Amino acid sequence: MKTLLLSMITALTLVTSPMALAQDKTLRVGMSGQYFPFTFVEQDQLKGFEVDVMNAIGKELGRDVEYSTAAFSGLFGMLGSGRIDTVANQITITDARKQKYVFTQPYVYDGAQVVVKKGNDDIKGVEDLKGKKVAVNLGSNYEALLKDLPYADEIDIRTYESNIEQDTALGRVDAFVMDRISASQVIKEKPLPLALAGKTFSKIENAYPFPDTEExxxxxxxxxxxxxxxxxxxxxxxxxETWFGSDITTP
Known part of the structure; x- marks a missing residue:
């Protein structure tokens, strides 16, 4: 009887241990679904580079992947509250974020890019943003990058939930800033009169953030x-290469 009881306790311990539970846990991933071609919705289906990469990670780990979508500015709130395990939305590794989260190795290498309305010759690069209205997505790292510039107090930075491309094309703002890969895809895929202005001005490494806890x-x-x-x-x-025609996953 003692042997049987000991066996039952051992089996219960194995089943309920954190490691055993972790292996069975669904990987809960947050993304905006509004950042073509990384994450977007088409015919009610979530698609994009981020979705394909995360699905491949789930398959490699033997885990199901459960997606939740929200405005980009709310994704880290979901991560902090435990509603999701990580964010897959081109999250840039920054010193500030490393104070709160632990990151995987980078899986995308890119740079910050200024984009203007086609024909706008006043802005040829980041150095020409002084005195201009510049849009960035709310909650993104690009606001911080602009504020790090020595002439940041001369830039009128506007934060947007969405539609920074349209407002730039319509002349409501003078430029917007996002990563060069996404900007190039926007120009290629959307019928908007936009153009890249100058070279990238900051190296970007994107990775997956996780709460800085044991789990x-x-x-x-x-x-x-x-x-x-x-x-x-x-x-x-x-x-x-399927999404971009080139390898953006290596330096």
């Missing part, structure tokens, strides 16, 4: 190992 760090390590495997077996490169 968050363990899950980060799992996802990080999956990224390594997907990079080594060519899956990341294949997904990138």
């Amino acid at each position: 968050g760090r363990a899950l980060r390590d799992e996802v990080d190992q999956a990224i390594t495997t997907l990079r080594e077996n060519g899956t990341l490169k294949k997904i990138s």
Whole structure:
């Protein structure tokens, strides 16, 4: 009887241990669904580079992936409240964010880019933003990048939930800033008179953030190992080339 009882306790411990539960847990991922071609909705289906990469990570880990969409500015609130495990929405690694979250290795390498209405010759790059109205997505890292410029107090920075491309094309703002990859895709795919202005002005490395807790760090390590495997077996490169025609997953 003692042997049977001991076996039952051991089995129960194995089933309910944090490691066992972690392996069975669905990976809950937040994204905006409004950032083409990384994450967007088409015919009521969530699609994009981020979706394909995260699905590949889920398959590698043997986990189901559950997606939640919200405005970009609300995604970190969802992460902090425990409603999601991570954010897949081109999240830039910054010193400020590293104070709150733990990150995987980067899976996208890019740079910040100024975009203007086609024909706007007054802005040839970031150095020409003084005295101009410049739009950025609310909650993105681009506001902080602009505020780090030595002439930041001369830039009229406008934060938007969406439609920064349309307002730039209509002349309501003089320019907007986002990553060069997304900006290039917007210009390619949308019927808007927009153009890149100058070179990128800041290196960007995007990764997945997790809460800085024991469980968050363990899950980060799992996802990080999956990224390594997907990079080594060519899956990341294949997904990138499908969406962009080039590999944005390596420096």
